[in-house]
Structure formats: structure tokens, C-alpha cells
Amino acid sequence: xxxxxxxxxxxxxxxxxxxxxxxxxxxxxxxxxxxxxxxxxxxxxxxxxxxxxxxxxxxxxxxxxxxxxxxxxxxxxxxxxxxxxxxxxxxxxxxxxxxxxxxxxxxxxxxxxxxxxxxxxxxxxxxxxxxxxxxxxxxxxxxxxxxx
Numbered sequence: 243x244x245x246x247x248x249x250x251x252x253x254x255x256x257x258x259x260x261x262x263x264x265x266x267x268x269x270x271x272x273x274x275x276x277x278x279x280x281x282x283x284x285x286x287x288x289x290x291x292x293x294x295x296x297x298x299x300x301x302x303x304x305x306x307x308x309x310x311x312x313x314x315x316x317x318x319x320x321x322x323x324x325x326x327x328x329x330x331x332x333x334x335x336x337x338x339x340x341x342x343x344x345x346x347x348x349x350x351x352x353x354x355x356x357x358x359x360x361x362x363x364x365x366x367x368x369x370x371x372x373x374x375x376x377x378x379x380x381x382x383x384x385x386x387x388x389x390x
Contacts, residue, residue, distance in 0.1 A: 244281070244289075245265065245268065245274070245280060245281060245286065245289075246268075247260075247261055247264045247265070247289075247290060248264070249261070249290060249292070257292055257296060258296050258299050258300050258303075261290070261292075261296070261297070261300045262300050262303055262304060265280075265300070265304060265309065265310075266304070266309060267368070269309055269320055270368050270372070271368050271371035271372050271375065272371065272372035272373075272374075272375035272376055273371070273375060274320050275320060275375075276320055276321065276322050277319055277320060278319065278320045279317050279318070279319050280301075280310065280317075280318050280319065280320065282317065282318070283297045283298050283301060301318055305318075307335075308321050309321055343357070343361075344357075
């Protein structure tokens with residue numbers, strides 16, 4: 243399977259973080275589905291023209307976050323979207339990035355109403371993409387979990 247990732251070399255965001263964020267987005271949007279095989283470390287490093295250690299760091303982080311899983315001898319795959327993560331742990335996982343967004347919102351003087359609208363718009367865009375992929379792919383994605 244080919245993963246489409248765009249690296250912005252001039253960005254202040256580290257390359258490994260750009261790759262992690264894009265893979266997470268593709269999983270959330272349904273572009274990468276549960277059980278999909280992702281390229282090997284070597285394949286993705288060649289495709290993106292980055293060091294293999296960078297991709298290894300990406301895959302290790304995504305495995306730690308239960309986005310990917312490694313099956314020895316078979317490859318690396320997208321994990322189940324229906325993970326058995328307790329509700330408190332899910333809230334904790336969401337709280338960190340939201341705190342970072344809140345700090346940035348305050349630093350830039352963006353009103354909370356506008357930040358909330360931006361969050362809702364991004365959420366809706368990802369769910370829309372996921373639903374589009376579901377309709378086109380013919381695979382059932384299941385119900386949204388809202389008890390985060």
C-alpha cells in the first residue's frame with residue numbers, strides 16, 4: 243500500500259512529527275483502514291527520501307499510541323479503530339493536544355468561540371472524509387464513539 247505524505251522541509255515542525263500527524267489523519271479520516279498494511283520502514287524511507295531511523299521512530303511512536311501494530315514476519319498494520327482504551331485514558335490522550343491548542347489560542351488572541359468553531363470544522367471535515375471513504379470503500383466503519 244502506498245501512503246501519500248507531504249513533507250515540508252521549511253516547516254518548523256520536525257519531519258518525524260509531520261509524518262506521524264499525516265498518518266494519524268489518514269487513519270482518522272478512513273483513508274487508512276484497520277488491517278491495512280503500511281509500507282516497511284525501508285520502503286517508506288525510500289519513498290519519502292528520509293533516513294530509515296526517522297521512519298522507525300515514527301512507527302515506534304504510532305505503535306506506542308496504538309495507531310499501528312507490528313506483526314513479526316508479516317509487517318506493520320493499522321490497528322483496530324475500536325481500541326479497548328478506558329474512557330479516562332482517552333480523555334487524557336485528547337487533553338494534551340487540546341491544552342497545546344488552548345495555549346496557542348491565548349497567545350494569538352483568538353477568541354474561544356472562534357477556536358471552538360475551528361475545532362468543530364476540523365472534526366466535521368475529518369468525519370465527512372471518513373464517511374466518504376466508507377461509502378466509496380464499502381467497508382463498515384461502525385458508530386462514532388462520543389464518550390471521550
